Amino acid sequence: MGILEVKDVNKRFGGLQALKDVNLSVRENTVHAIIGPNGAGKSTLLNCLVGKLIPDTGSVLFEGQSVLGRKPHEINQMGISRVFQTPEIFGDLSVLENVLIPVFARRDGAFRLHAFETVANESELIEQADAILTDVNMIDKRHAHAASLSRGDKRRLEMAMCLVQNPKLLLLDEPTAGMARANTNATIDLLKEVHEQRDITMVIIEHDMHVVFSLAQRITVLAQGTPLVEDTPENIKGHPKVKEAYLGETQQV
Amino acid sequence: MLGLNKRDFLLLLVVSAMAALTPFLFQPFAETSPLAQFNGGYPDLMAKVAIFGIFAMGFNILFGLTGYLSFGHAAFLGVGSYAAVWMFKLLSLNIFPALILAILVSGLFSVVIGYISLRRTGIYFSILTLAMAEMSYRLAYSVLTPLTNGETGLQVRPTDPRILDRNSSANYPNLFGLELSDSYQLSLGNHVFTFNVGFYVCAVFFVIAFYLSLRIFRSPFGMMLRAIKSNQTRMNYTGLNPRPYALAAFVISGMYAGLAGGLLAVMDPLAGAERMVWTASGEVVIMTILGGAGTLLGPVLGAGVIKYLENIFSKINENVLEGWFHFLPEVVREPVVWFFARFTGEGWALTLGLLFMLVVIFLPGGLMQGGQKLVGLFRRKKKSGDDATTHSTPAE
Ligand SMILES: Nc1ncnc2c1ncn2[C@@H]1O[C@H](COP(=O)(O)OP(=O)(O)OP(=O)(O)O)[C@@H](O)[C@H]1O
Numbered sequence: 279m280g281i282l283e284v285k286d287v288n289k290r291f292g293g294l295q296a297l298k299d300v301n302l303s304v305r306e307n308t309v310h311a312i313i314g315p316n317g318a319g320k321s322t323l324l325n326c327l328v329g330k331l332i333p334d335t336g337s338v339l340f341e342g343q344s345v346l347g348r349k350p351h352e353i354n355q356m357g358i359s360r361v362f363q364t365p366e367i368f369g370d371l372s373v374l375e376n377v378l379i380p381v382f383a384r385r386d387g388a389f390r391l392h393a394f395e396t397v398a399n400e401s402e403l404i405e406q407a408d409a410i411l412t413d414v415n416m417i418d419k420r421h422a423h424a425a426s427l428s429r430g431d432k433r434r435l436e437m438a439m440c441l442v443q444n445p446k447l448l449l450l451d452e453p454t455a456g457m458a459r460a461n462t463n464a465t466i467d468l469l470k471e472v473h474e475q476r477d478i479t480m481v482i483i484e485h486d487m488h489v490v491f492s493l494a495q496r497i498t499v500l501a502q503g504t505p506l507v508e509d510t511p512e513n514i515k516g517h518p519k520v521k522e523a524y525l526g527e528t529q530q531v
Numbered sequence: 532m533l534g535l536n537k538r539d540f541l542l543l544l545v546v547s548a549m550a551a552l553t554p555f556l557f558q559p560f561a562e563t564s565p566l567a568q569f570n571g572g573y574p575d576l577m578a579k580v581a582i583f584g585i586f587a588m589g590f591n592i593l594f595g596l597t598g599y600l601s602f603g604h605a606a607f608l609g610v611g612s613y614a615a616v617w618m619f620k621l622l623s624l625n626i627f628p629a630l631i632l633a634i635l636v637s638g639l640f641s642v643v644i645g646y647i648s649l650r651r652t653g654i655y656f657s658i659l660t661l662a663m664a665e666m667s668y669r670l671a672y673s674v675l676t677p678l679t680n681g682e683t684g685l686q687v688r689p690t691d692p693r694i695l696d697r698n699s700s701a702n703y704p705n706l707f708g709l710e711l712s713d714s715y716q717l718s719l720g721n722h723v724f725t726f727n728v729g730f731y732v733c734a735v736f737f738v739i740a741f742y743l744s745l746r747i748f749r750s751p752f753g754m755m756l757r758a759i760k761s762n763q764t765r766m767n768y769t770g771l772n773p774r775p776y777a778l779a780a781f782v783i784s785g786m787y788a789g790l791a792g793g794l795l796a797v798m799d800p801l802a803g804a805e806r807m808v809w810t811a812s813g814e815v816v817i818m819t820i821l822g823g824a825g826t827l828l829g830p831v832l833g834a835g836v837i838k839y840l841e842n843i844f845s846k847i848n849e850n851v852l853e854g855w856f857h858f859l860p861e862v863v864r865e866p867v868v869w870f871f872a873r874f875t876g877e878g879w880a881l882t883l884g885l886l887f888m889l890v891v892i893f894l895p896g897g898l899m900q901g902g903q904k905l906v907g908l909f910r911r912k913k914k915s916g917d918d919a920t921t922h923s924t925p926a927e
Pocket residue numbers: 291294296314315316317318319320321322323363
């Protein structure tokens with residue numbers, strides 16, 4: 279059984295069937311890509327995994343436990359982190375503080391009244407934050423105002439915020455969209471390294487096939503809310519159904 | 532030192548020194564000088580500045596850090612005053628039981644109101660707090676009159692039980708026997724400096740409140756509160772529950788308000804429901820925004836500016852204006868006096884409104900932002916001056 283098991287999930291928005299009988303099994307320590315055209319339901323599927331949406335029917339099990347009905351912060355504490363399609367960061371805070379918050383969340387849990395401690399005295403936690411900022415190549419921007427970063431930098435920051443939590447499962451929704459080529463390659467290297475060193479299972483949604491084929495061990499193709507095929511990258515490349523549904527129309531491999 | 536870094540410790544020292552030296556600093560004009568009316572109205576006005584400074588500082592922990600705009604904070608101020616006066620009536624005229632109960636009761640009250648209001652965010656939160664404060668205000672005049680003594684207000688009377696100091700002759704709140712209205716005077720030349728016990732009690736609590744707020748600003752808790760303001764979605768997906776953080780901030784700010792209300796009662800042992808009216812809640816919002824929400828000193832500055840100007844402007848009545856403009860021919864004088872009278876005396880609220888408008892439009896970050904801009908301007912000028920000299924050197 280996989281670390282993540284999605285069974286018969288349906289989700290309807292009014293008259294639109296966004297997810298239809300979705301079954302997905304993600305094995306531990308794999309990078310599993312989900313591809314598909316715009317509006318296929320990829321982000322909706324992730325929303326059902328992190329507690330943002332509750333599916334109409336079906337079940338979602340993480341490490342054998344149901345995530346449905348749990349609050350987003352509880353699901354995160356179970357070990358699932360998510361990078362959003364539009365970066366969700368703390369714009370008013372500095373880059374360092376952005377990364378410190380997940381570090382505190384990991385140490386102290388969902389709530390702690392640490393009103394008479396001092397952030398600046400937590401040198402161990404600050405070291406952890408600095409280490410991840412070095413990994414994503416942003417250490418020189420640690421005092422920058424997060425809202426002032428470029429879109430690509432915001433993404434890398436958000437990724438750092440998720441990675442520093444050392445999640446068991448990392449969900450990435452188009453992590454390289456809006457990034458310059460060099461940064462895309464750096465992100466691929468970073469994710470590869472993280473995956474190999476820390477055994478983080480990843481589910482990655484991506485339109486950039488270069489990223490998908492550099493990272494993924496399994497690929498699921500989603501179209502109109504239903505998984506068409508699931509296979510290895512090699513087999514997906516030549517699959518006629520996939521070409522028809524997705525690759526042919528948007529992207530040259 | 533005291534868990535603060537060098538800069539913050541220095542800031543605390545400066546604030547403490549200013550509080551301690553208030554009788555000198557804010558009384559620059561000799562009693563006999565015509566400018567004496569611009570003195571900082573000591574001790575009453577300065578005590579008020581300290582008290583409302585505490586109120587605004589606490590409000591800022593909620594509004595400035597988390598962004599939750601409460602429109603009902605005066606309710607906690609009022610509850611603090613009532614609790615303090617009840618302590619005077621039942622237990623003793625010593626200020627400590629009164630202030631402790633004021634903080635506790637307003638803390639409990641804010642747990643209830645906060646728990647309900649924080650189910651919503653944004654404008655709905657503001658309206659819920661406003662509604663609940665308004666309800667408290669109405670209840671104080673109706674159902675709760677046995678507790679609040681209705682329109683007359685709650686007062687200390689000779690017939691009160693005062694279990695602990697029934698036999699003492701004291702009839703004014705005291706600090707272990709030292710009456711708060713006591714003053715010591717020091718004359719230096721033309722100046723008479725007064726050291727008032729009541730003011731110094733307020734000043735000590737003000738400095739403690741400032742220290743605690745400084746610690747909260749620098750703490751992980753304070754960082755979480757700023758995270759709430761910035762992005763609650765990200766907070767949720769980072770494994771944090773914003774609700775208890777916001778509630779804790781709400782209760783802390785409610786306790787600050789309770790302390791302020793208690794101190795008002797300590798300076799003048801009388802509590803009335805008018806302290807809870809919605810314009811009183813609005814006033815602390817204006818103080819905080821005027822000074823600079825989210826900054827450490829801004830709310831205190833806002834409280835000081837508003838209370839000081841209120842004092843000055845309310846004193847300027849038509850007679851004073853006549854005096855100022857007596858050099859004008861009568862035809863011109865009358866309209867001029869009439870015009871300025873709209874903005875002074877009773878019309879002070881109009882001036883405050885204009886001032887608030889100007890600040891919000893031109894300095895959205897409040898007076899603190901204005902100060903920073905000035906410092907920035909000064910620095911840049913100095914820098915460009917330096918550049919000019921370095922450029923000119925090689926040319927020589
Ligand atoms: N909260 C919502 N309410 C109503 N409709 C929604 C909602 N969220 C998504 N949808 C619709 O569901 C469909 C699937 O959207 P989703 O965002 O999952 O697509 P996607 O595969 O992530 O596409 P993209 O590649 O553009 O990000 C779309 O037609 C979208 O308009």
